[in-house]
Amino acid sequence: xxxxxxxxxxxxxxxxxxxxxxxxxxxxxxxxxxxxxxxxxxxxxxxxxxxxxxxxxxxxxxxxxxxxxxxxxxxxxxxxxxxxxxxxxxxxxxxxxxxxxxxxxxxxxxxxxxxxxxxxxxxxxxxxxxxxxxxxxxxxxxxxxxxxxxxxxxxxxxxxxxxxxxxxxxxxxxxxxxxxxxxxxxxxxxxxxxxxxxxxxxxxxxxxxxxxxxxxxxxxxxxxxx
Amino acid sequence: xxxxxxxxxxxxxxxxxxxxxxxxxxxxxxxxxxxxxxxxxxxxxxxxxxxxxxxxxxxxxxxxxxxxxxxxxxxxxxxxxxxxxxxxxxxxxxxxxxxxxxxxxxxxxxxxxxxxxxxxxxxxxxxxxxxxxxxxxxxxxxxxxxxxxxxxxxxxxxxxxxxxxxxxxxxxxxxxxxxxxxxxxxxxxxxxxxxxxxxxxxxxxxxxxxxxxxxxxxxxxxxxxxxxxxxxxxxxxxxxxxxxxxxxxxxxxxxxxxxxxxxxxxxxxxxxxxxxxxxxxxxxxxxxxxxxxxxxxxxxxxxxxxxxxxxxxxxxxxxxxxxxxxxxxxxxxxxxxxxxxxxxxxxxxxxxxxxxxxxxxxxxxxxxxxxxxxxxxxxxxxxxxxxxxxxxxxx
Numbered sequence: 034x035x036x037x038x039x040x041x042x043x044x045x046x047x048x049x050x051x052x053x054x055x056x057x058x059x060x061x062x063x064x065x066x067x068x069x070x071x072x073x074x075x076x077x078x079x080x081x082x083x084x085x086x087x088x089x090x091x092x093x094x095x096x097x098x099x100x101x102x103x104x105x106x107x108x109x110x111x112x113x114x115x116x117x118x119x120x121x122x123x124x125x126x127x128x129x130x131x132x133x134x135x136x137x138x139x140x141x142x143x144x145x146x147x148x149x150x151x152x153x154x155x156x157x158x159x160x161x162x163x164x165x166x167x168x169x170x171x172x173x174x175x176x177x178x179x180x181x182x183x184x185x186x187x188x189x190x191x192x193x194x195x196x197x198x199x200x201x202x203x204x205x206x207x208x209x210x211x212x213x214x215x216x217x218x219x220x221x222x223x224x225x226x227x228x229x230x231x232x233x234x235x236x237x238x239x240x241x242x243x244x245x246x247x248x249x250x251x252x253x254x255x256x257x258x259x
Numbered sequence: 260x261x262x263x264x265x266x267x268x269x270x271x272x273x274x275x276x277x278x279x280x281x282x283x284x285x286x287x288x289x290x291x292x293x294x295x296x297x298x299x300x301x302x303x304x305x306x307x308x309x310x311x312x313x314x315x316x317x318x319x320x321x322x323x324x325x326x327x328x329x330x331x332x333x334x335x336x337x338x339x340x341x342x343x344x345x346x347x348x349x350x351x352x353x354x355x356x357x358x359x360x361x362x363x364x365x366x367x368x369x370x371x372x373x374x375x376x377x378x379x380x381x382x383x384x385x386x387x388x389x390x391x392x393x394x395x396x397x398x399x400x401x402x403x404x405x406x407x408x409x410x411x412x413x414x415x416x417x418x419x420x421x422x423x424x425x426x427x428x429x430x431x432x433x434x435x436x437x438x439x440x441x442x443x444x445x446x447x448x449x450x451x452x453x454x455x456x457x458x459x460x461x462x463x464x465x466x467x468x469x470x471x472x473x474x475x476x477x478x479x480x481x482x483x484x485x486x487x488x489x490x491x492x493x494x495x496x497x498x499x500x501x502x503x504x505x506x507x508x509x510x511x512x513x514x515x516x517x518x519x520x521x522x523x524x525x526x527x528x529x530x531x532x533x534x535x536x537x538x539x540x541x542x543x544x545x546x547x548x549x550x551x552x553x554x555x556x557x558x559x560x561x562x563x564x565x566x567x568x569x570x571x572x573x574x575x576x577x578x579x580x581x582x583x584x585x586x587x588x589x590x591x592x593x594x595x596x597x598x599x600x601x602x603x604x605x606x607x608x609x610x611x612x613x614x615x616x617x618x619x620x621x622x623x624x625x626x627x628x629x630x631x632x633x634x635x636x637x638x639x640x641x642x643x644x645x646x647x648x649x650x651x652x653x654x
Contacts, residue, residue, distance in 0.1 A: 081560060081648045102564050109562020120557045120651060124269040134561045136262035180561070 034087025036073055036243075047073040048084070049243040055188065058218040060211065064228040065240035071224045072192055074240060078222065079112055079190045080104045092187050109138050113181030115191035119173035121165035121180070127172075128152065128161040131180045138184065151179040154216075155209060171202035178209065182219065191223045195230055207231055263567060267574035270551060278579065281543045285583020285627050286590060288536035292623045293591025295529040297598045299522045301611030306518060308612050309450035311507045312386040316347075316477035317486045319510040320493070323501040326351075326472040335380065337496070338478050343485045346383035351375035351463050351474040355424040357456070359413045366414045371406075372455040373424065375463030375474075384479045387444065390451045394418035394442030397457050403438035404457040407445035416440055424456070428468045436466055448609025483507075533627060537634040540579060544572060544638035555642050556650025565643040572642050576635025580628035588624045 036048040047070045055061050065071040076082040078089060080096055089096045091111055099107060113134075114120075121130045128148055135144040152161050155175040160168050165176070174194060181189045191210065195203035207230055213219045225231060239246045271278045311317060320334065321327065327334070331349040338347040353375070358368040378397050382388045388396040397404050403422065410416040418440055426434045444452055464470050480486060486506040493504050508515065548555070555568055592615075597603075599613040 076648050079560070102566075105559065105562050105564045108560065114560055116557075116560075116651065120553070120560075122266075122554050122557060124266065124273050124554070133262065133558075137558070137562045137567065141262075 034077065034084035034089065036070075036077060036082070037085045046243050048077070051240075051243075051245040052087075053238060053245060053247075055220060055222060057187075057220055058214065059220055059235045060214045061220075061222045062228060062231050062234045062237045063222065063224045063240060064237060065226065067226055069240045070243045071226075071240045074245075075190055075192050075222065075224045078188075079114060080108050106138075109134055110184055111187045113184065113186040113189035115174070115177045115181050115189060115194045117193040117196040119170070119177040121173055121176055123164065123166040126162050126164055127157060127168060127176045130165050130176055131161075131183055134180060134184050144183070148179065148183055151182055152176070154213075155179050169202075170198055171205060174198065174202075174206050175209065178206075178213070182213070182217070188220045188222055191221060193225055194223065195225070195227075203230055263571045264574050267571050267578060270547065270554075270571075271575055271578055274547060274550070277543050277547055278582075281540050281579040281631075282583045282586060284536040284539035284543075285580060285631055286587030288533035288630075289584065289587025289623055289627050290590045290594070291532045292526075292529045293587075293594055293620075295525050296616065296619065297595050297603075297613055298611065299525045300616070301598065301603070301613045302609075303515070303518050303522055304612035304614065305609045306448065306450055307507060307511065307515065309446060309448060309609060310511045310514065311483075313390070313446065313451040314385075314387075315505075315507050315510040316384060317480040317483050317507060318478040318490050318493070318504055319507075320476040320478065320502055320504045321474065323503045326469060326474060327476070327502075328472050329497075329500060330471070331473040331476060334476050338476070338489075338493070341489060341492075343480050343482050343489060345479040345481050346380060347476055347478045348380035348384035349377050349460055349473045349476055350381075351460050351467075351469070351472070353426060353463060353467060355426045355456075357409070357413065357422055357424050359416050359420060359422045361414055361416065361420065364414075368425075369412070371409055372452075373426075373463065374452055374455050374457050375460035376457055377460050381477075384477050387446075387451055387457070390444045390446040391442040392445055394440070396442055397459050399439075399441070400459050400462045401436075401438055402441040402459070404442040404444050404452075405440050406451075406453040406455050406457075407443055408453045409456060410440075410443050416443075418442060422456075426466050428466060430468065434466045436462070446609070447604070450609070530626075533623075533630060536583075536627075537630040540576065540631055540634035541637060543579075544576065544635050545641070547575065548572065548638045548642045551642075552645060552650045555645050556647045556652075559645070559647035560651065568643045568645075569639045572639035573632060573635050576632045576639070577628075579635075580631025583631060584624040584628045587627060588620060591620070591623075 034048060034051055035046070038045045038047060051074060063071050063074065073082065077084050083097065096107060122133065125133065131148040131151060132141065132144045135141045149161065152158055155178055157172060157175055157179065160172055165173065195206050198206065210221055210223065214221055223231060228237060237248055335347040335349070338344045353373045354370055355373050356368050357371050359366050376397060382396065391404055405416060416422065420440045421437055422440060423435060423437050426436070428434050438458065444457065446453055464472065480489065490504040490506060494502060558568065595613060595615060598611060602610045603613065604610040
C-alpha cells in the first residue's frame with residue numbers, strides 16, 4: 034500500500050509500496066526514526082486512516098471497501114489500541130475506561146468481571162475505581178493495554194507505548210506485553226523508534242523514508258507480500 | 260443506563276462552570292417569560308376584572324337600536340333564576356353639562372358622562388361602590404357620586420358640595436337638576452367611573468322622561484366560563500326582541516384590543532430572550548466539543564460511530580435543557596406565588612390579577628427544553644466530523 038499527502042510538486046509520499054503480513058500470536062516490531070512513516074503505517078493498519086492505494090486484509094476481510102460505520106465496528110471488535118499517551122477518558126474511572134469498548138459494542142454482560150480480570154492481569158486491581166486522571170503514566174498505560182484487550186481483538190496495535198514513560202516503567206510495560214503474547218497468544222504490532230527496549234521479539238520491520246525492510250535496516254531489500 | 264447518557268452526565272458534571280452557565284441561560288430565559296406573564300397578563304386580567312366589576316359585568320345586555328323598553332325587573336328576575344348568575348342590575352347612560360359653585364366662584368361648564376344605577380342591586384352585581392373612598396354611594400334621589408377626575412376638573416369638589424347638571428331629555432328640551440355630592444369615586448388603574456358621575460337610575464329616568472326604559476342590564480356570574488352559554492341561552496329565549504348580549508371580551512373589545520397587541524409584543528420579546536439563551540447554549544456546547552476533542556478521537560478510535568458521538572452531545576443538551584427548564588420553571592412559579600400572595604402592584608396602580616396558567620407554564624418549559632436540544636445539534640454535528648487521528652493529537 035501507499036499513502037501520499039497533498040498533490041503535485043508538494044506531494045509527500047509517507048508510505049511507499051509497503052507490503053507484509055502478520056501471523057496470529059506474533060509480536061511484530063515496526064521501527065524507524067521520527068518521520069519515517071511508521072505511525073502512518075500503524076494508523077492505516079488500525080483503520081484510522083485510508084491508504085491512497087493498496088489493500089489491507091484483516092482476518093481475511095478487505096477493509097479498504099468498508100464504510101465508516103463498518104470501520105468503526107471493525108475497530109471495536111477486531112482491533113485494540115495502545116497509544117503513546119494512554120489516551121484514557123479522564124471523566125471515567127479505570128474500570129469504566131476498560132469496559133468502554135464493550136459498552137460501545139453493546140455486549141456489556143459480564144464485561145465488568147472480564148475487565149476486573151484483565152486489570153488484575155496488568156496489576157491494577159487496586160486502582161480500578163480511581164478516576165483515569167488520578168493514576169500515574171505507567172498505570173494509565175497498563176489500563177490502556179487492558180482496554181485494548183477487553184474485546185479479545187485479533188490484533189493489538191501499540192504506537193510508541195513506552196514513549197512517555199521512564200525507563201523502569203517502560204520495561205514493565207514491555208515485559209507485560211511480552212507476557213500477554215505468551216499467555217494469551219495475543220498478536221501485537223508495536224511501533225517504536227527505540228528497538229532496544231524490545232528484545233526477543235518475533236519479527237522486526239524497519240521503515241525508512243516510507244519503505245519497509247524486514248529485520249534491521251538492509252539496503253535495497255523489501256519484504257515480499259505473503 | 261446507556262453509556263452515552265452516563266458519559267454525557269459525567270462530562271457535564273466535571274465541567275461545572277459550563278453546566279451552570281448553560282443552565283442559567285435556559286432558566287433565565289424561562290424566568291423572563293414567567294415575569295412577563297405575571298406582570299403583563301396580570302395587568303390585562305386586572306383590567307378585564309375591573310372593567311367587568313365596574314362597567315360591563317360578565318354579560319352586558321343592551322338594545323341593538325335604542326333603549327331596552329322591556330321591564331328591567333322581569334329581565335333581572337329571568338337572569339337571577341339561572342344558577343350561574345349571582346346578581347343582575349339595570350343601568351342607564353346619558354351625558355350632561357356640569358358646573359359647580361365653590362366659595363361663590365362658579366367653575367367652567369363642561370360635558371361629562373352620567374351613569375344611572377339602581378343602588379341596591381348595583382352593589383350586588385358590581386363593585387363600583389367599593390371605589391367610593393370619600394363619602395357614600397348613591398342612595399337618595401338627589402345624591403350624586405362624582406368621579407375623582409371630574410371633582411378635580413371642577414376645582415376640587417368635595418362631599419357635601421352642590422353641583423348643577425343640565426341634560427337634554429328625549430324631547431330635546433333642557434332639564435336642569437341640582438345634586439348633592441355624597442361621595443367621590445376613585446379606582447386604582449382608572450378603569451372605574453372616575454371620569455363620570457353616578458346618580459340614582461330613577462332620577463335619571465325622570466329627567467330624561469324615559470321612565471320605563473333601561474340602557475343596559477349588567478349580569479354577574481359565579482362561573483365566568485359560562486358567559487357565552489348564558490348569553491346564547493338569553494338570546495334564544497328572547498328571539499323577537501332586539502337584544503344585544505355581550506361577554507366582557509366583546510363589550511370591552513375596544514379597550515382590550517390595544518392591550519392584547521401590547522401583550523403579544525411583550526411575549527414575543529420574551530421568546531426572543533429565550534432564543535438568545537439558545538445561542539448561549541450553542542457557544543457553551545461548542546466549547547465543550549472543543550475541550551473534548553481528544554476524547555472524541557479516542558472514542559472513535561475504539562469503535563464509537565459518528566451517531567454515538569452525535570447522541571453524546573445531544574444527551575448533554577437534553578440534560579442542560581431538563582435542569583434549566585426545571586430550575587427556570589421553579590423560579591418562575593416562586594415569582595408567581597410571591598406576586599399572587601402579595602397582591603403585587605406598581606406605584607399604587609391596580610393590583611395584578613395573578614393566575615397560574617399551567618398550559619403556558621408547561622409549554623414554556625417544553626419549548627425551552629426543545630431549544631436546548633436544537634442548540635446542541637450543530638455542536639454535536641461538528642463533533643462527528645472530527646477525524647480520530649487528528650482529534651487525538653489535540654493536547
